Amino acid sequence: MPRLRPRYWETVPLDRMTPEEWEALCDGCGKCCLNKLEFEDSGEVAFTRVACRLLDGETCRCTQYPIRHQFVPECVSLTPARLPDIAYWLPRTCAYRLLHEGNALFPWHPLVSGDPESVHRAGASVQGWTVPEYEVPEDDWEDYIIEETP
Numbered sequence: 001m002p003r004l005r006p007r008y009w010e011t012v013p014l015d016r017m018t019p020e021e022w023e024a025l026c027d028g029c030g031k032c033c034l035n036k037l038e039f040e041d042s043g044e045v046a047f048t049r050v051a052c053r054l055l056d057g058e059t060c061r062c063t064q065y066p067i068r069h070q071f072v073p074e075c076v077s078l079t080p081a082r083l084p085d086i087a088y089w090l091p092r093t094c095a096y097r098l099l100h101e102g103n104a105l106f107p108w109h110p111l112v113s114g115d116p117e118s119v120h121r122a123g124a125s126v127q128g129w130t131v132p133e134y135e136v137p138e139d140d141w142e143d144y145i146i147e148e149t150p
Helices: 019-024 065-071 083-089 095-100 138-144
Strands: 034-038 045-051
Touching (some): 045 138, 083 095
Antiparallel strands (some): 034 045
């Protein structure tokens, strides 16, 4: 684990974080790797249980994170510059979205709890309930829409 400034997320603006601090904001929930449907008429984003083919449904981590764009070119790279344009697309529990909107991290966030498994114990991850995208035709994704939990 890289050396991080104590409670940096409370004092350091997102665009001033080191790359290590930025990456450590990820709580490991896996929600950003769920396929989403955006409805043109309302702009609403609906999450589905259908996960990117690179997501490990048990660890909730990308199996090819450093080289994911080789396999999934459309995978979104989240950066401080892009965050304002795509925050609405992130889950409500996401640290990047929370901090962007001026909110605190949840107590189960690994940076707060000190435990990378706390996100799973809190039921805030997708652990154990996703379906790989190669098992579901894209035309059927609407059948897999879920209610996002706060």
